[in-house]
Amino acid sequence: MPPPAGADASAASTSGPDASESPSESLDAVRSQSHAPPETSESLWLRRSVILSFWAVVALLGLPVWWKTTAIYRADLPLPYMTDWADGKICKPVFPLRIAVEAPLALQDAQHLIHTTQHALDDLNEFSAHHLRLMLSDLPAPANASQQVVRDEGPTSDEDTALSIRLIPVETGPTPRSHLQPYSPTLDVYYAANQIPPPSSTGSPLATFIAHELHKIFAEEQALLAYLLSTTSGAHTAKMQSLSPETTAELERQSTRAFKYAPTYHLTFSLFTPSSMPSAWDIESALQQYLSPLLESFAAISNFTVDSQVQLYAGFSPSVREPEYDEALKAWTLRKEDLSGFINAAEWPLSPSIGIGPTVNFVLYVPSESQSPLLVKESGANSWLVPQWGGVLILNPVSMAGQNGSIPTILTKDALSPAMHTFSDQLISLLGLPQTPASLPLRLSTLKRVRAASLLFSASSTLGALARLTRALPSIPIPDTVAKSVDLTTAHLQQACDHLRDGRFQGALEHARIAEAEAEKAFFERSMVGQVYFPDEHKVAVYLPLLGPVAVPLVMAAIKELKSGLSAIRRR
Incomplete structure (x- = not known):
């Protein structure tokens, strides 16, 4: 049943909006009722204080x-000083060799002959860094060509004297002539009495002969040092000797054939045989008689450790062709x-390296009777050298068979x-020992000087590499141990250079050896090497996931407060 009309009108008047209000005015009223009350200054400063406290x-x-x-801790390194060492600006090595002359002459005649x-020696010398100084064996000060007074170096020892010349007067045989002692650094020069130059002369055949003999004795040493200086970056001398292409x-x-210098070498002697004989060898007695004197002569340069082994039933590798019989050579041959x-090493196990020094391998192979004699086909030799590894010798049993023609059980x-x-x-x-001259002590002293120079250049080059690495990678740490090693390297390098300049080559070698070891220790520091492989990109990848969630709210809150403050300033 429909409601009455009066009721509808009254309901509309009580529940609906005032007919006199517009729709926009009613919307503003609703909005004004929904706004939060204005923020007080205390709450504003509290919020900003919280944000500031976080920051x-x-x-x-x-x-x-x-x-x-x-x-990253980086100790201070003398980088310019290290670079100067690498560039050869600190030390220009020289090699003054003292030659002592024993002359049975009057002092004035002996001095004139030496001058x-x-x-004559200076006229022959083309390498100013290597020069010979003649001196009388009973005088402390060396004499030079210009007769200038050199600084007093004190009495010279036998170790500082590179060569002794003994003038021996003779009345028979061709003169002048010379003889170099094979196991002593002594040159005997035989002359006639009328060959002594008078005081008024400026030259003589005897002086020219001695000069040419000395130049010939030290020719290979000059070539070795000149080659070393020419192949070393940063090594500069006043006058360089030109080498022929053949000599170079x-x-x-x-x-390339010799080992790099090391303070200690390990020698391994191995006996290999394809059968059960020989099963032993008297290697200890053989080394004591034939090799120990040689190793003792090298004691001033390097030390040696020795071991040996015997490997029975040592057959050739399957990849190696079997020996072939050569009718022309009447022997079995290997290509x-x-x-x-x-x-x-897979087929014939050799002794592993012992210690820090390089291992020099010597292999003695005794072939079976059915393949003896065994030679190299191209050369017909039974021994050969393997560069920077060792040597091999084939000992054919034909040359050592007993009366019954069989291989002995024990060598x-x-x-x-x-x-x-x-x-x-x-x-x-x-070991890089020079081939000339015929005197072994002179060859050893040459090797000593060459090794001292090579170690000096190597340590200086390592310092330069370390300086370049430090500049190129600022993110790697430099511990104090590296700085200490660098200081020790430069100190010993300076002492080695001073000893070279004074002609004390044994001391120069010892200091150069320490400098090389300390330079290598500094360059290959473990903490530095490990940090090289951890660049800055890796650090960003590690820190970003950790700092991002913390930094975003702080930054956004700071930006909001900054905008709020700027708005307040504009309203004022």
Whole structure:
């Protein structure tokens, strides 16, 4: 039933909006009722204080702690000084060799002969860094060609004297003539009494002869040092000796064949045989007789450790072709390309390296009777040298068979004599000993000077590499141990250079050896090497997931408050 009309009108008047209000006015009224009350100044400053406190903790506590815990410590290194060493600006090595002359002459005649010979030597010398100083054996001060007074160096010892010349007057035989002692640094010069130059002369055949003999004795040493200086970056001398292409090629071949210098070498002697005989060898007695004197002569340059082993039933590698019989040579032969089977560590286990020094391997192979004699097809030799590895010798049983024609069970000291002589020659080549002159002490002293110079250049180059690495990678740490090693390196390098300049080559070698070891220790510091492989990109990848969630709310809150403050300033 429909409601009455009056009721509808009254309901509309009580529940609906005032007919006199517009729709926009009613919407504004609703909005005014929904707004929050205005923020008080106390709450505003409280909120800003909270935000500032967070930023204060980050700036005053978080950042310093982060900076302190993640900072890379870099000790101070004398980088310009290190670079100058590498460029050869600090030390220009020279090699003054003192030559003592024993002359049975009057003092005035002996001094005149020395001065005349010195002039002739200077005319022959093309390498100013290497020069010979003649001096009377009973006088402390060396005499030079210009007769200038050199600084007093004190009495010279026998160790500082490179060579002694003994003038011996004779009445028979051709004169002048000379003889170099094979096991003593002594040159005997035989002359006639009428060959002594008078005081008024400026030259004589005897002085010219001595000068040419000395130049010939030290020719290879000058070539070695000139080659070393020419191949070393940063090594500059006032006057460099020009080397022929043939000499340069020969010196390069010798340098690639020899081992790098080391204070200690480990020698391993191995006996390999394809059968059960010989099953033993008298290696201890053979080494004591044939090799120990040579090793003792090298004691001033390097030390040696020795071991030996016997490997029975040592057959060739499957990749190596079996020996072939050559009718022309009447022997079994191996091709040159198959010689690598003798250094195959998988088939013939050699002793591992012991200690920090390089291992020099010497292999003695005794073939079976059915394949003896065994030679190299291309050369017909039974021994060969492996550069920077060692030497191999094939000891054919035909040359050592007993009366019954069989291989002996034990290789005696006499049977090992040819092998020991061959191994001695191979060791000399592998250690870089010069081939001339005929005197072994002179060759050893030459090697001492060459090794001292090479170590000095190597340590200086390592310092330069370390300086470049430090500049190129500012993110790597430099511990105090590196700085200490650098200081020790530069100190010993300076002492080595001073000893070279004074002609004390044994001391120069010892200081250069320490400098090289300290330079290598500084360059290969473990903490530095590990940090090289951890660049800054890795650090960002580690820190960003941790700092991002914390930094975004702080930054957004700071931006909001900054905008609020700017708006308030504009309204004013």
